[in-house]
Amino acid sequence: MNDKQPNIDPWGSELVGEKDYQRIIEEFGIEQVEDLDIPASFFEDNQFFRRKLIIGHRGFETILKAIKLQKPWAIMSGIKPSGKFHLGTLMTAKEMVELQNQGGFVYYSIADIESYVDHGMTYETALEIAQDNIADIIALGLDVNRAYIWLQSKEKLVKEMVFEAGRYVTLAMMKAIYGERRFGLYNCALVQVGDILLPQLKEEVMPTVVPVGLDQDPHLRLVRDLSKYFKRDGVDLIKPASTYHKLLPSLTDITKKMSKSISGSSFYFDQPEEEISKIILRTYTGGRRNKKEQQELGGEPDKCMIYQILKIYFEPDDTKLGEVFQKCINGELMCGDHKRECAEKVLDFVKNHIKKKERAIDIARQLLNFD
Numbered sequence: 001m002n003d004k005q006p007n008i009d010p011w012g013s014e015l016v017g018e019k020d021y022q023r024i025i026e027e028f029g030i031e032q033v034e035d036l037d038i039p040a041s042f043f044e045d046n047q048f049f050r051r052k053l054i055i056g057h058r059g060f061e062t063i064l065k066a067i068k069l070q071k072p073w074a075i076m077s078g079i080k081p082s083g084k085f086h087l088g089t090l091m092t093a094k095e096m097v098e099l100q101n102q103g104g105f106v107y108y109s110i111a112d113i114e115s116y117v118d119h120g121m122t123y124e125t126a127l128e129i130a131q132d133n134i135a136d137i138i139a140l141g142l143d144v145n146r147a148y149i150w151l152q153s154k155e156k157l158v159k160e161m162v163f164e165a166g167r168y169v170t171l172a173m174m175k176a177i178y179g180e181r182r183f184g185l186y187n188c189a190l191v192q193v194g195d196i197l198l199p200q201l202k203e204e205v206m207p208t209v210v211p212v213g214l215d216q217d218p219h220l221r222l223v224r225d226l227s228k229y230f231k232r233d234g235v236d237l238i239k240p241a242s243t244y245h246k247l248l249p250s251l252t253d254i255t256k257k258m259s260k261s262i263s264g265s266s267f268y269f270d271q272p273e274e275e276i277s278k279i280i281l282r283t284y285t286g287g288r289r290n291k292k293e294q295q296e297l298g299g300e301p302d303k304c305m306i307y308q309i310l311k312i313y314f315e316p317d318d319t320k321l322g323e324v325f326q327k328c329i330n331g332e333l334m335c336g337d338h339k340r341e342c343a344e345k346v347l348d349f350v351k352n353h354i355k356k357k358e359r360a361i362d363i364a365r366q367l368l369n370f371d
């Protein structure tokens with residue numbers, strides 16, 4: 001990244017590790033989760049907060065207040081269609097479903113304009129991919145009766161935001177937030193402003209939360225700044241809130257970013273079982289050089305991708321996760337055995353997911369049928 005670029009790139013972040021996270025949190029004034037007054041019942045229902053996978057937020061107190069007062073609130077999320085669902089795309093979808101279970105109404109954007117601008121993908125291809133992705137999200141538990149899903153290219157209010165929000169934005173502002181970019185990407189950022197404000201523009205003025213990886217903060221800074229210019233029925237919109245999770249590193253190297261182009265860095269849910277199994281067995285661990293050292297010193301679960309994926313996705317039981325941590329640091333768990341156990345868990349999840357997805361694909365096609 002050259003010196004004209006900002007510290008966070010929402011279209012290709014290289015952020016990995018605690019040092020990067022702390023620097024970004026401090027530099028951009030992201031708020032601490034510890035400063036929120038979160039009721040115990042919220043923690044119980046939300047694995048991402050409970051397990052400290054959320055590392056910062058902006059304005060999340062508006063959502064907690066709406067929950068407390070039993071007022072409507074929205075979860076805004078979306079996907080840029082680019083390929084099949086994989087381990088890296090799972091986290092935001094699971095967060096969204098969990099928040100929906102806590103009472104929020106889901107607004108979900110299919111960013112087909114961004115797929116076209118960023119990757120040259122046709123709208124037809126983006127739609128096909130999106131239908132497949134939505135089937136994955138339904139399989140993960142999305143209640144489609146409490147969700148509104150749209151394509152950017154078909155949603156008038158969202159597309160018009162390029163001109164509406166564009167009235168208040170200068171090139172200098174965009175460069176300060178995103179660095180020097182193709183103009184199409186600046187336009188996409190303004191379309192995203194439309195996505196994020198859509199729950200309030202379309203439905204009613206209400207708190208909205210956008211659960212994202214830390215690398216997406218530039219979009220949130222832009223929309224939070226611009227929201228003050230918009231009203232609905234004469235009422236000012238509420239500044240959208242956000243939560244930030246850590247970005248999942250590569251399965252093969254905890255210091256590198258997960259990348260679809262690096263073999264073994266992640267896996268797709270529709271990959272053959274043997275391939276998924278092999279990837280898990282090759283995953284980077286926090287284990288010692290040999291059995292003797294592992295028994296004497298214990299492993300380092302905080303540096304281990306096996307432990308990370310269990311914590312984020314595949315071990316829902318806190319007690320069992322705690323036991324894994326203890327056994328690992330006590331040197332009672334060997335990495336080879338543990339990887340095999342983890343592979344079984346992952347394959348169980350994947351088999352179950354595929355069955356649910358097969359049942360969901362027709363629903364996804366109907367939902368995304370815009371003919």
Ligand code: SF4
Pocket residue numbers: 285286287299300301304305306307324328329333334335336338339
């Ligand atoms: S025993 Fe398990 S959790 Fe501990 S370092 Fe090895 S693979 Fe990771």
